[in-house]
Amino acid sequence: MLSTESAATVRATIPAVAGALDTITARFYDTMLGERPELLDGLFNRGNQASGEQRQALAGSIAAFATMLLDNPDERPDALLSRIAHKHVSLGVTEDQYVIVHKYLFEAIAHTLGEAATPDVVAAWDEVYWLMAGALIAMEARLYQEAGGTGRDVWRPWTVAERHEQTPDAATLTLEPGDGAPAPDFRAGQYVSVRVRMPDGIHQARQYSVSGWDGSRRRITVKRLRAGEDHPAGEVSSLLHGTAAPGDTLMVSTPAGDVTLSEGDHPLVLVSAGIGNTPMVAMLRHLADHDSARRVLVLHADRSPQDHAHREEVAALVERLPGATAHTWYEDGHEGSEEDRVYLGDIDMSRVEVPADAEAYMCGPLPFMRAVRSELLKSGLPARKVHYEVFGPDLWLGQA
Known part of the structure; x- marks a missing residue:
């Protein structure tokens, strides 16, 4: 939970900080990816960067987490955190990357708030950040351990064994492990990330539900998104839909996702x-x-x-x-x-x-x-x- 002093400061400043979060997160991503372009290679979705959806989601999650800490100080908002943690696990996010994010996020906060970013205000929001980051790191470590690995080994080669055209814009790809190792377990409703090298050399990853299975084989369905030629949204689905064929190798992540079918006999x-x-x-x-x-x-x-x-x-x-x-x-x-x-x-x-x-x-x-x-x-x-x-x-x- 937040300390008493930080809780009072966050409560007093959350309207101003929440109102500036879109500006803060825009500067954060622009600066971080400008100075650390390697993070865009396989980790960040440049389609979501171009549309602004990534910064909106980050701003919303920070504001929601802070609000929940204030409204329910004795509870950790695990439902909010779980979705983020599973997405991070599907991309191989590691603990050290939270340090990088912290550096650029708080530089953006200081720049955007100016004189309002007093030491007390920065310290209080720093506490919010590390409470959120610490909870996510712990969740992600548990998920990696359950999958039998770490965040540095989530990607494995899978071979396209079959391709089936579902509709003119959707194709189902049946995949089998390309390294001879057993296929990881998964739960109905989970997804995997597929990472591909784009024509300009940058790797991009997107998530696809595991819709079927047969022994060690897993099946995903890729729907082509028809985005504009100059817009990166849909670039991965278009590439996979247009080129993926039996015999090709795709890099596929550990299954993730917390929206899974519950047991029981209720409807x-x-x-x-x-x-x-x-x-x-x-x-x-x-x-x-x-x-x-x-x-x-x-x-x-x-x-x-x-x-x-x-x-x-x-x-x-x-x-x-x-x-x-x-x-x-x-x-x-x-x-x-x-x-x-x-x-x-x-x-x-x-x-x-x-x-x-x-x-x-x-x-x-x-x-x-x-x-x-x-x-x-x-x-x-x-x-x-x-x-x-x-x-x-x-x-x-x-x-x-």
């Missing part, structure tokens, strides 16, 4: 949009492989049947689960009947009855998940029973 609600159904496919496959009789509502929204990746696979998995029912909404295409539960338009939660004791999992664009979450809460589900996965900077941290 489940799996909600997705677009390629956000990949963790749901893994959860359905896990349930089917264990002959689960749990009640499962599978709700999915997509552009059209032709854009719906894993459509036939999900239908087959639902068929294997006696307690599962699927409802699908398409923006374009024909409207099905009530009997086949295929609808035209946006997802409409009034068409389904959410069990009061259900646990919900969501993956898709943030506006979609915000709307669905609101409906789930109105239906009576407690907020702690509604989980979400987002790939890229989590702009919802501290708000969900």
